[in-house]
Structure formats: C-alpha cells, structure tokens
Amino acid sequence: MATEVREDRQAIQASVRELAQARIAPRAAEIDQTAEFPWDVVEMFRxxxxxxxxxxxxxxxxxxxxxxxxxxxxEIAKACATSALLLAVQGLGGYPILLGGSEEQKREFLPELASGRKLAAYALSEPDAGSDPASMSTRARRDADDYVLDGVKTWITNGSVADLIVVFAVTDPDQGTKGISAFLVDGDSEGLQRNRIHGKLGIRxxxxxxxxxxxxxxxxxRRLGADGDGFKIAMGVLDRSRPQIAAQALGIAAGALDQAVQYAQQRRQFGRPIAEFQGIQFMLxxxxxQVEAARCLTHEACRAVDARDPQMTLLAAMAKLTASDAAMKVTTDAVQVLGGSGYINEFPVERMMRDAKITQIYEGTNQIQRLVIAKRLMA
Ligand SMILES: Cc1cc2nc3c(=O)[nH]c(=O)nc-3n(C[C@H](O)[C@H](O)[C@H](O)COP(=O)(O)OP(=O)(O)OC[C@H]3O[C@@H](n4cnc5c(N)ncnc54)[C@H](O)[C@@H]3O)c2cc1C
Incomplete structure (x- = not known):
C-alpha cells in the first residue's frame, strides 16, 4: 500500500514536471512582464x-x-511562481471547506474546485488586520435566513477572478476570536466590489x-461550521497551507539553482568556465x-499534515520560514553567479529573486512564523 502511494506520488510529480518544463516555463517571462492573469495556464490546469x-x-x-x-x-514553481500559486491557492480555498464544511457542502463545492470549474480565494487579511487577523472588523450580521457582510478585505489572491471566496467576518464582537465565522461567498455576489491591486514586485x-x-x-x-468557528478554521487552514507556500519557495530556489549551475558551466572567464573557480563552487x-534542507523540512511538515499530527503547526511554521529564507538567499546568489546577465530579464533569475520575496510575507510574515515557533517552545 505504502509503495503504491509512493509510486502514484512519483508519477504525479513526473507528469507535472514535464508539463511545467514544456508548457509553463516558456510562458513565465511573459506572464511576469505583462502582469496579466494567466487564464491559459488555468485552462491547462483544468x-x-x-x-x-x-x-x-x-x-x-x-x-x-x-x-x-x-x-x-x-515542480511548477521551478518554472513559474505565479502558476504554482494558482494550484496552492485552490488548496487554500478548499481547506476551510474540508475543515469546517458539512458533508453536503463538501460534496457541493469540493468537486467544483477539484475540476477547476470554480477558482477559489481565501479572504482573511484586512487593511488594519494583517499579522493580527483576530483584530478584523468585517462584520456579518444575521438577518433572517441570511448574513449581511460589510467591510473590506485586502491582498486577496485570486480576489477578482475567484468564483468562490472563503470570507472570515465578525458575527459577535463581544466574543473575540470566538465571535468570528467563515462564509462561502460567490465571487459575483451583489454588494461585493472587487478591485485588482496593481504594481507588485513579484508573482506579477x-x-x-x-x-x-x-x-x-x-x-x-453558506456558513462553514458553527457560528464562531471561523477563527479556528482560519488557523487550521494556515497549518495546512503554509507547507504549500514553503513548496512554492522551494521550487523558486531549486529553479534558480538549476539556472546558476547551468550558467556557471557555460560562462568562461580567465580562460575557463567560472564553475571551476572554488568561489563559485562554494556558492553553488x-x-x-539550502534547497535540500528546505525540501526536507517542507516534506516533514507535509507528512505531519497528512498524518494529522498536532506537530503540524510547528513544522508548518518552520518549513515556511526555512524555505522562504532559502528562496531569498538562493535566488540572490543565483543573480550573483550570473553577474551582469543575472540583473536583466533576458535570464529568469532576476524574476525568481523578485518572486521569492512574497514567500517571506504572505500566510504570515516570517516574524509571525517565529512567534508561532517560540510559542510552541514555551508551551
Ligand atoms: C501578494 C500578496 C498576496 C496575499 N494573499 C493573501 C490571501 O490570499 N489571503 C489573505 O487573507 N491575505 C493575503 N495576503 C496578506 C498577507 O498575508 C499579509 O500581507 C501578511 O500577513 C502581513 O500583513 P500586513 O501586510 O498587514 O503587514 P503588517 O501586519 O502590518 O506587518 C508589517 C511588519 O510588521 C511585522 N510585525 C507585525 N506584527 C509583529 C509582531 N508581533 N512581532 C514582530 N513583527 C511584527 C511584520 O512581520 C511586518 O514585517 C497577501 C499579501 C500579498 C502581498
């Protein structure tokens, strides 16, 4: 049984790798330069x-x-971090349904997300509630058979293209985090205005x-779980989705390493390939x-998620912290290995360096990951 699962996993990895290298890598620079949402990649994923x-x-x-x-x-992030996020966020939007949804809700919505017929988004952050989501102010007031939502969410990935948005809102302001609930909101709902944010450094x-x-x-x-379950669901989701951001970071780093190794073997200075200089070899x-260390911790966090091991909170924070810091360092070093060529968009490493930065920020900044880790240590 374990062998069977491993073989399936390897087969999935191999086919995704082939697709990413053949069809996504050639699109990555254009997606970055135009900053247009890659509907063609969504269609390919479907x-x-x-x-x-x-x-x-x-x-x-x-x-x-x-x-x-x-x-x-x-595998997808090695080629294009934006495209990898499409997959990770579909998971991010599905986790609240898995964790808090009724069996009926799961059967209604999860197959739509699995096929890609519907795109998902997860709306927790607000203009005044980023690292501290418990201080959110979006309200959901009960009115007969409905809830009425008022407030602003921001930085929401897929926010203006998603068909289904998981929205966290305060249902009882006197109950603190126990007064927050989660809702499945249609992207085209009346009373919802969606404004795309422009000008990002990476994942453009x-x-x-x-x-x-x-x-x-x-x-x-459309409420997920009981009234007041929202914050618990939101945090449970982050335990499961942070390892996927770690995987995105890992892919960006691994992609940059491949580029650096390849370039170092071709580029000649002082009459020989720069890969023969110990200074370059030590960097590589x-x-x-760092890539391998990030991969080990990311996989360990994923194994904890798969085993529903309570250590997942700690390992997910460690994996995201380690992999995103590795991505930033490795991509910056890759730019260095390529010298002047690393600094222009004819080569992918400058894009990878810009893409890497977001992995230290979203789903909790790395300062917040350190808080999560420290809290577990003191417990
Ligand atoms: C491109 C992008 C996509 C995103 N996608 C989503 C999404 O799909 N859904 C969603 O809900 N959110 C999303 N986010 C929001 C993201 O999770 C937040 O930006 C992040 O949690 C930080 O919040 P903030 O930007 O308000 O920064 P702030 O909370 O204002 O933090 C500013 C700085 O202060 C530091 N800081 C804050 N508190 C502490 C503390 N206690 N100790 C030490 N340092 C601290 C932070 O680490 C950071 O360096 C996205 C953000 C971006 C940029």
Missing part, C-alpha cells in the same frame, strides 16, 4: 487535472495528500485584490544545501 491534485478522490480529486501537492507545487501575473463588502447578502447555509554548494 484540462490536465492539475487542480485535482489538491483534493481527495472522494471529492473528485486525484490525491488530497499534502506531500503530493507540495511536490507538484515545487497572480491576481491580488481588495474586496469591498457593502450589504452583501450570504445565505446562512551552499545553495544546493
């Missing part, structure tokens, strides 16, 4: 069942294993949006070691 990797077969998916998903995210093709709710009605049947050796 046709090739890539979104299905994030979901279990019982809900129309192919896997549902965090480790298999991370391997797929890494990814859709990032502000969501403005003004008297937006959501049926009570350090980069490869």
């Amino acid at each position: 046709q090739q069942d890539i979104f299905a990797i994030a979901f279990a077969p019982e809900y129309g998916g192919l896997s549902g294993s965090a480790l298999t998903l991370a391997m797929a995210v890494e 093709g990814s859709d990032t949006a502000e969501l403005v709710f003004t008297g937006c009605r959501v049926p009570a049947s 050796a350090d980069m490869a070691t």
